[in-house]
Amino acid sequence: MNKVINWGIIAPGRIARKFASDLKLVENANLLAIASRDIDKAREFAKEFGADRFYGSYEELVHDPDVDVVYVASPHVFHFEHSLLCLENGKHVLCEKPMGMNARQVMELARVADQRNLFLMEAFWTNFIPSFVKFRELVANGVIGDIKVIQADFGFKANYDINARTFNKELGGGSLLDIGLYPVFLALELAGEPDQIKASAIIGSTGVDETCSMIFNYPEKGIVANLSSSFLVSTPTEALIYGTLGTIKMHAQWHAPTRISIFKDGKEDVLKFDEPGFGYEHEIQEVVSCLLDGLTESKSFPLTKSILLHQALDRVRAEIGLRYKYD
Amino acid sequence: MNKVINWGIIAPGRIARKFASDLKLVENANLLAIASRDIDKAREFAKEFGADRFYGSYEELVHDPDVDVVYVASPHVFHFEHSLLCLENGKHVLCEKPMGMNARQVMELARVADQRNLFLMEAFWTNFIPSFVKFRELVANGVIGDIKVIQADFGFKANYDINARTFNKELGGGSLLDIGLYPVFLALELAGEPDQIKASAIIGSTGVDETCSMIFNYPEKGIVANLSSSFLVSTPTEALIYGTLGTIKMHAQWHAPTRISIFKDGKEDVLKFDEPGFGYEHEIQEVVSCLLDGLTESKSFPLTKSILLHQALDRVRAEIGLRYKYD
CATH class of the missing domain: 3.40.50.720 (NAD(P)-binding Rossmann-like Domain)
Structure with missing residues (x-):
């Protein structure tokens, strides 16, 4: 090549x-x-x-x-x-x-x-953004101890337009597949496949989820994740990971974080990150590197992760009763 | 009398x-x-x-x-x-x-x-605290428009002691009945009895919920409430109500709020409240006033509200599979 x-x-x-x-x-x-x-x-x-x-x-x-x-x-x-x-x-x-x-x-x-x-x-650009990579590394290194609670939201007030891809079911509308997959991705990255998924949504007049709330439970690991997405209201769009030794927070917009706080021993350490572009260059770099190396999958975000992600999304949709014609 | x-x-x-x-x-x-x-x-x-x-x-x-x-x-x-x-x-x-x-x-x-x-x-002291009463009044007066999402947590790291009332099942342990009832109370106050309740908990070795996550759904009203309690980690213990016109936040500890923010039209208005005591004087005043007036129930927190609250708690417990010997 x-x-x-x-x-x-x-x-x-x-x-x-x-x-x-x-x-x-x-x-x-x-x-x-x-x-x-x-x-x-x-x-x-x-x-x-x-x-x-x-x-x-x-x-x-x-x-x-x-x-x-x-x-x-x-x-x-x-x-x-x-x-x-x-x-x-x-x-x-x-x-x-x-x-x-x-x-x-x-x-x-x-x-x-x-x-x-x-x-x-x-x-999944978030996976490759250096600030997120740093966050994941901090958690993996036990900075906050064992994870107990994961809290992540993603919500913005979308212009209500039944023909827009956000709300139109024929175009795959709904908050879950558009932005809810970020909190789902986070839970999977940190805790893997959940044993139990409970979810509930506000299904609007176009038949798609306008707000989707999810609980991922990992009884063996003692972890629970409270996740949500919404097209109806602007929620903080923050991610907080509570561990036995401290808490780590990715500030808004956490899916491309520029500020991360570590709360531990009564004090807050803040990490700041600059992005030269919009944040997509890292996933592009990954693809280029893989292709130059002759790889057919990213080691950091292999297809098994995508499959796990979509299996979780399918389980959420089964919980909220949302079916698309492709199902 | x-x-x-x-x-x-x-x-x-x-x-x-x-x-x-x-x-x-x-x-x-x-x-x-x-x-x-x-x-x-x-x-x-x-x-x-x-x-x-x-x-x-x-x-x-x-x-x-x-x-x-x-x-x-x-x-x-x-x-x-x-x-x-x-x-x-x-x-x-x-x-x-x-x-x-x-x-x-x-x-x-x-x-x-x-x-x-x-x-x-x-x-239920929260119900009578002037700052909470003011909050409820603001919401009822439509300051943030129609409620779309309710988010409330209550979490602190309890000392792990299997004999303490927090963890001991014989003493009615578990986060839901101890502190989870605050977020549940809030959802009921703002949106009434939910059509759907989904919940999931981490049940610890003593058989009680150490973390409890709940979703209350009101499809007709288009409201969803994301609620949680935990004895494992200190969560913000804030309540955020997202409406069509703005957001109102009761800062920590929201169950006896001293600071309320209204986010609307791109700005934040902050209300501050002083409490002469611990905050229990208001419920005591209510009881005294009722007794002096010859009433057998509070008009502000009548028994129907307690029954509604406990029916919701029962539904949550059914979802998380937590039974006490009194059930």
Whole structure:
């Protein structure tokens, strides 16, 4: 493989813009091509971010022999279809989260990637952000002792629009799959697969969860996680981990933390972090490094983690009675 | 009835000391007698708080014709028995919370009090604290619009002692009945009886809940409450109510709030409150006023509220699989 990894992007939306901007911060990474069903959008995006090529269909992108890896940034419900399209045409894939609408879709993508010896990763950027990596390291090193309670929320007041991807069920709407997966990810990272999941949601008029509250219980480990997401109100969007020796807090917005406090022995130590970009450069760097090393999975966020994540999300949805047509 | 209400106290423990101290702040209230199974403790307590009489048995106290009302401050598991003893001997009762180990016990006490035309109230002091009353008024007046999410915790690291009332099941141990009832009370005050309750707990080696997480759901009202209690870790012990127009926060320790913040239109308004005592004088004042007015229930915290509270606690316990021998 060449020393520069050529990227293609499927669907130039809001998150793709931040991604493309951060991609410039990564060595050995080149944004080569953009595809949109609206070729004007693709052209504009390519021009703005200095990509050489643009396409009016995803098929053209995946047939471009110079594209090494595709970042799939379409709405949730298309992640499976578009990732599959890439894999079946020999492209490595970084797929925006959620990588599928359920664990079955994620496992199917993992199977195809494995079969074709292609790289596949869910774009769980938090996992690669240095401040979060530091946080995870502190907890793993026992700074707060044994974890007892995990508390994490993610809530913002979304503009109520029944056609927006946030609320529209056909577009995979609902707070859980959009932002609730962050608290779920955190619990899984810190405590693994829960023995028990209880959840309850406010299901709005469009049939999706507008607020989702979850309890993950680990009786053997003596850990409980109180998790929530909401499109209805702005909640602190903080994560607090209470241990036997102290508490660690990732301040808002904790999913891309810039400030971490450790409360221990009656005092607070604060760690501050600067980000040169939006925070996506770290996951991009991971993909580039993996591809240059000839790996088909990230060691830090392998497909087993995505499968675990989506199995947990499926269990939450079973609890709140939320089914999508893909189930 | 005489213009001064003569109080008796059953069981001079930690909370009875604060209560007796605050009783001095209330007009028309006189601490007349203390009863303990250990007469030395009763004597000491009576001396310290200026009570004229002390008894080495609860039976003697309830047969003292000059005692108007008894404050029952024994451990949880004895609240029913001791309140019943008082009522059956013609004494009005203020019973420390939880008033019973389950709703059945509370309903039985309510029935006996009603039958004998005696005053009975659960000592839910928070309900009467002026700062909490102000908070409730602000919410009722629509300051934050319609409530969408209620978030309240109560957690402290209790000394682990299997014989202490916190952990000992025979003494009614567990975080839910000790401190978890505060968040439950808050949700009921703000949103009423929940349509759905989901809960999950860490049940420790003594068989009681050391951490209890609860979700109360009100689909019709579009409200969800995320509630928790813990004896394992110190959690913020704050209450946040998120509404369509703003957020109101009762700062720690929210169950006897001294600071309330209203977040609205991008700014924070802070209300501060001073308490002359420990905060128990307000519930004492309520009892005295009711008795002087010849009422058998508080209008602000009637027995229907206690029954609703204990029915909710029973539902939580059913969810977490916690049964006491009284069930």
